[in-house]
Amino acid sequence: MPELSTLARFHLGDMIAEYLIAHPSDTLSLRMIPASLEGQLVPHRERLDHPNIPAWYPESLVQFKLLGDATDEYTQGLTLRNSASLASLRLTEQQVKDSNGETEIITHLASPRGYAAEHHLLWREGDRAVTMFTVFKNLSDRPFTLEMLSSFSLSGITPFAADDAPGRLFLHRFRSYWSAEGRHECRLAEDLGLEPSWAHHGVRVERFGQVGSMPVRGYFPWAGVEDRAAGVMWGAHLAIPGSWQMEFFRRDDFLSLSGGLADRELGHWMKTVAPGEHFQSPPAYVSTVQGDLDDLCARLVNMQLPAAETAPASEHDLPVLCNEWCTSWGNPRHADLVAMADRLQGTGVRYLVIDAGWYKGDTGVWHLGQGDWVANPNLFPDGLAATARAIRERGLIPGIWFEMEVVGEQSPRFESDLPHFLHRDGYPITATGRRFWDFRDPWVIDYLSQKVIGQLRENGFGYIKVDYNETIGLGCDGAESAGEGLRQHLEGVQGFFRKMRAELPDLVIENCASGGHRLEPSFMALSSMASFSDAHETRDIPVIAANLHRLILPRQSQIWAVLHAADSMQRLAYLLTGGMLGRLCLSGELTSLDAGQWALVQEAIRFYQRVAPVLARGTSRLFQHINPSWQHLEGAQAVLRLAEDANSALVVTHSFGAPLPAEISIPLPGQGWQVAASFPSTLPAPEIKEGALHFIPSCEWEGRALYLTR
Numbered sequence: 001m002p003e004l005s006t007l008a009r010f011h012l013g014d015m016i017a018e019y020l021i022a023h024p025s026d027t028l029s030l031r032m033i034p035a036s037l038e039g040q041l042v043p044h045r046e047r048l049d050h051p052n053i054p055a056w057y058p059e060s061l062v063q064f065k066l067l068g069d070a071t072d073e074y075t076q077g078l079t080l081r082n083s084a085s086l087a088s089l090r091l092t093e094q095q096v097k098d099s100n101g102e103t104e105i106i107t108h109l110a111s112p113r114g115y116a117a118e119h120h121l122l123w124r125e126g127d128r129a130v131t132m133f134t135v136f137k138n139l140s141d142r143p144f145t146l147e148m149l150s151s152f153s154l155s156g157i158t159p160f161a162a163d164d165a166p167g168r169l170f171l172h173r174f175r176s177y178w179s180a181e182g183r184h185e186c187r188l189a190e191d192l193g194l195e196p197s198w199a200h201h202g203v204r205v206e207r208f209g210q211v212g213s214m215p216v217r218g219y220f221p222w223a224g225v226e227d228r229a230a231g232v233m234w235g236a237h238l239a240i241p242g243s244w245q246m247e248f249f250r251r252d253d254f255l256s257l258s259g260g261l262a263d264r265e266l267g268h269w270m271k272t273v274a275p276g277e278h279f280q281s282p283p284a285y286v287s288t289v290q291g292d293l294d295d296l297c298a299r300l301v302n303m304q305l306p307a308a309e310t311a312p313a314s315e316h317d318l319p320v321l322c323n324e325w326c327t328s329w330g331n332p333r334h335a336d337l338v339a340m341a342d343r344l345q346g347t348g349v350r351y352l353v354i355d356a357g358w359y360k361g362d363t364g365v366w367h368l369g370q371g372d373w374v375a376n377p378n379l380f381p382d383g384l385a386a387t388a389r390a391i392r393e394r395g396l397i398p399g400i401w402f403e404m405e406v407v408g409e410q411s412p413r414f415e416s417d418l419p420h421f422l423h424r425d426g427y428p429i430t431a432t433g434r435r436f437w438d439f440r441d442p443w444v445i446d447y448l449s450q451k452v453i454g455q456l457r458e459n460g461f462g463y464i465k466v467d468y469n470e471t472i473g474l475g476c477d478g479a480e481s482a483g484e485g486l487r488q489h490l491e492g493v494q495g496f497f498r499k500m501r502a503e504l505p506d507l508v509i510e511n512c513a514s515g516g517h518r519l520e521p522s523f524m525a526l527s528s529m530a531s532f533s534d535a536h537e538t539r540d541i542p543v544i545a546a547n548l549h550r551l552i553l554p555r556q557s558q559i560w561a562v563l564h565a566a567d568s569m570q571r572l573a574y575l576l577t578g579g580m581l582g583r584l585c586l587s588g589e590l591t592s593l594d595a596g597q598w599a600l601v602q603e604a605i606r607f608y609q610r611v612a613p614v615l616a617r618g619t620s621r622l623f624q625h626i627n628p629s630w631q632h633l634e635g636a637q638a639v640l641r642l643a644e645d646a647n648s649a650l651v652v653t654h655s656f657g658a659p660l661p662a663e664i665s666i667p668l669p670g671q672g673w674q675v676a677a678s679f680p681s682t683l684p685a686p687e688i689k690e691g692a693l694h695f696i697p698s699c700e701w702e703g704r705a706l707y708l709t710r
Contacts, residue, residue, distance in 0.1 A: 004058070063081050079205040179533055182548050348609055406437065564592075
């Protein structure tokens with residue numbers, strides 16, 4: 001039976017990180033618990049009664065596999081965790097560095113075979129989550145090839161039960177597809193087969209992830225575990241722009257959670273590390289909390305705040321924007337944009353964005369003409385600079401759309417520039433009429449620097465919408481594996497984002513990938529905001545927008561409010577309040593709205609400006625009483641966004657199709673709350689009593705927003 005001793009224990013705000021070493025194997029594991037429950041840890045059974053075998057086994061805090069090493073029992077094709085590569089690792093040192101409010105714990109492990117691993121855990125004063133990553137080092141005189149390297153691995157879940165915790169472990173993740181981002185899924189561990197066998201033999205694994213260059217496709221790179229009996233959650237969010245994986249792993253009483261780059265089996269990834277070199281995994285944000293899903297999500301999503309607050313000065317008050325996509329639908333014209341700018345002048349809208357189609361040929365289509373990036377003179381007779389100048393003259397910052405990573409089949413470059421495209425098995429990777437520039441190629445960087453950065457600078461644009469509408473898939477040629485080729489390429493793509501920011505420091509960058517396919521922390525850190533979805537005019541916009549509060553910062557979540565002259569005032573308010581769940585983005589027939597409709601839009605803008613500080617910093621809680629079908633919604637929802645100082649709040653409510661709930665009660669912290677403002681102002685304010693706001697849905701398809709103060 002293995003015996004555990006504590007190597008070190010660190011109090012990190014309201015969390016505790018415990019480094020536990022097992023004897024005689026010397027396996028070092030990592031456990032995290034909420035500090036509030038430190039006294040409620042339960043002594044765990046050591047052995048099963050029938051058969052008489054150990055109840056648990058130690059799990060390493062680093063997980064990797066080297067080419068040629070053996071795998072664990074029944075694991076090939078399921079997982080590469082616990083490979084023979086870990087067996088000879090031994091602790092050599094643990095360093096603790098404290099500087100400027102940041103603690104970094106570096107755990108050094110080494111093998112006599114000539115390699116080493118560093119496990120890094122970083123915590124900043126005030127944070128409610130930590131950052132983890134792993135570094136693999138080659139200390140030998142021969143190369144080692146990695147088949148898997150995790151960013152983090154938590155084990156010992158749950159330490160609040162003396163046995164295998166039957167019926168109390170729930171697994172959380174968020175599914176995502178085009179125009180259906182962020183659907184929460186919660187499953188009992190046993191329902192996924194993650195119950196240990198009678199002999200604790202034969203591992204159980206739920207490995208899931210995404211393969212390709214759209215990291216939010218199928219799932220968000222996020223995973224959580226809940227001990228419902230103890231009221232505790234653990235969770236992690238990977239910052240990875242390409243293929244990734246998460247693993248719920250179990251073979252005994254305890255469950256483990258790990259994640260990182262998609263491995264050889266899932267992501268076609270291998271990485272050769274030469275003598276004297278090292279390789280670092282992408283980072284993961286990890287947390288634990290005594291609380292529920294919204295508590296856990298708030299801790300993880302707020303780890304994205306420091307990067308978001310480096311946005312240009314024009315972003316600091318989270319202004320409203322307008323994008324003409326749902327106005328022209330791929331046919332932008334100078335005259336129409338000037339008319340829109342005339343309507344928007346003086347309203348508080350700051351950006352007017354020219355979307356796709358400005359470059360297409362007279363007989364072409366927007367989604368196949370990318371690559372040359374020359375404005376169509378029939379659409380912009382005086383050039384882009386004249387349009388940008390006209391927009392600025394009306395007090396707005398002009399923006400423009402690029403899908404810079406691809407070349408469409410209607411561009412001559414689709415055939416002429418084959419050597420500069422990504423290839424797989426010697427063939428150019430082609431998908432939906434697109435081929436992909438190779439961002440490892442210096443020629444590509446030079447070309448796009450001229451076509452993208454050069455045009456932004458020369459034409460006076462202050463905003464770029466970077467779209468991306470296809471995936472590369474499993475990877476490309478030019479590296480030791482297709483998956484490593486993909487990783488290197490995406491490293492180059494993100495390097496170009498950094499180049500744009502370095503050369504144009506006031507440039508606002510929007511991250512779009514057919515809507516929300518890149519809503520993960522590493523791309524969000526390079527962007528001022530992101531298109532939340534391609535759900536442009538659908539009734540489920542409020543549901544998608546609410547879900548994303550759990551995964552990205554609302555200050556970066558750009559939400560469509562597409563308005564038409566034929567819309568009723570109730571529908572306009574429904575759409576505008578949906579936009580208030582993040583960054584309000586107007587589109588549609590704005591120049592055709594009548595005086596009453598336009599007055600409602602202006603009222604919405606003024607209300608949004610008042611609540612923007614609450615969106616900028618705070619925490620969110622969702623109250624959803626809806627049926628499973630988003631395309632046929634029934635029920636209602638409310639979102640409470642509490643400001644950082646807890647003295648103001650935004651509440652956004654929506655009713656959908658019948659049947660409607662009789663009431664949604666929204667608990668408010670403390671006392672003294674009152675409704676300071678509402679939108680639309682014609683609707684009666686809900687009642688606040690007994691520490692809660694009581695939302696009573698009065699009719700179908702209605703939206704409202706409330707600003708609360710105390």
